[in-house]
Amino acid sequence: MYKYSYRPYTSGDENSINDLYAKITGRIRSKAAYFWQWQNAPGGKGEVWVIEAELPNGQKMLIGHHGIMPVRFSYGQDDLLFGKTENTFVHPDFRSKILYPRFERRFAYHYENRFHALFSTLGPRAAIRQRQAQGYVSEHLWKTYIWGLRPLSDIYYLISYYSKRYNKSAEMFIPVVKNESDSYTRLPGINIRCYNDHDALFIDFFRTFWSSVKRSYPVTPSRYHEDLKWRFWDNPYISYQSLILDSELYGSAMAVISNTVPGTIRVDDFIVEHPKSKSFRLLFEALITWARMHGAYRVIFTTTSDSVDWVGHESLQLQPNFSFARRIYDIFAKSDVRMPRKICTNGQVFGITCSNWFVTSMIFEGIS
């Protein structure tokens, strides 16, 4: 019989945490990536709790992990701190030996007062069920929008998918996205500037834009310079391109995009100056036009059902869309992937609820 104990993270644990992470997920995470994720975020150090088993020889082995990443959010003028559940895992040999929910309940008692709200993003059904048992509400669905930018976009996607799967290069068969920095594209009524991670760091627009627009937004992640720097420009996994869209008629917008699948642009974040007018739609259309001009055949944008309700469904019903597969999928497939959320006692005084959030892929870490 083993003896079990739990404690918060101490320096040095990252090695055994990464070992267990690799065992569970198959992914190797470096120490630098661990510290980026759990120690260096603008919201502060993560809440990291470990479960240990004392082996017959007296040594302790790390068998479980529960983490809460502090993520800065805004609600109108208020700056808040939310906690994101991440890296919940138990060593496979011990899953039937311990009752993990008991441990998580104890951990939550210690950290919940630090945050205004808690949320999870995606995860195995069992983990989502755990959250619901802890009082999280899973009302809102994740929605992924895909636009095919050219005829044959579905074919290009299939080539790209299978070439990646079989580790072959597909670049001679499909369009590729130009990777550039400090570039300027002029569209009718809208100018678009594009910067890579290194150059974006020094652009004043990204220092001031969020402060000037945040009061127009509901509950949403903060986009202050420190948040953008940590989430995108210092990201150890993915390189991003940060775009500024300027329009005299529709105001400004900021977009952050990534290109991890050849020919596909993922819009990881999109913020406009006037979100509740047709400017969201028109500036997003401009972004898609830019993507097509720069070689992409596909654009993806992930958000939640309440985010879409808030900006307006018509904002994302953009044409043309050459992806027939996507249209068929949208008709027949019923997505049931939800985003669990919980308002903590500290958050209730700000009037925030589990609905009416504006959320993008920004709240993932870019780990595919």
Added chain:
Amino acid sequence: MFTIESIRQAIKDAGVDINPDTLPLDGEFRNFGLDSLDMFNIFVEIEKLNGSQISDDIIGELTSIKSIFEYLNK
């Protein structure tokens, strides 16, 4: 003295998706589709019945009605 019936009642009170009256005494809970969250809810009720917490070290060994009965009555 705790009875088998009181343990079956605690399982019912946990609200899990199984009829405890049909559970064999030595049937492993996980073999009947109960996951860790179901077990958590069951042991919340068992601890209420017992009047005290059950140690994490022991709880993994209590995998059937029979093992719970023997533990509570030791």
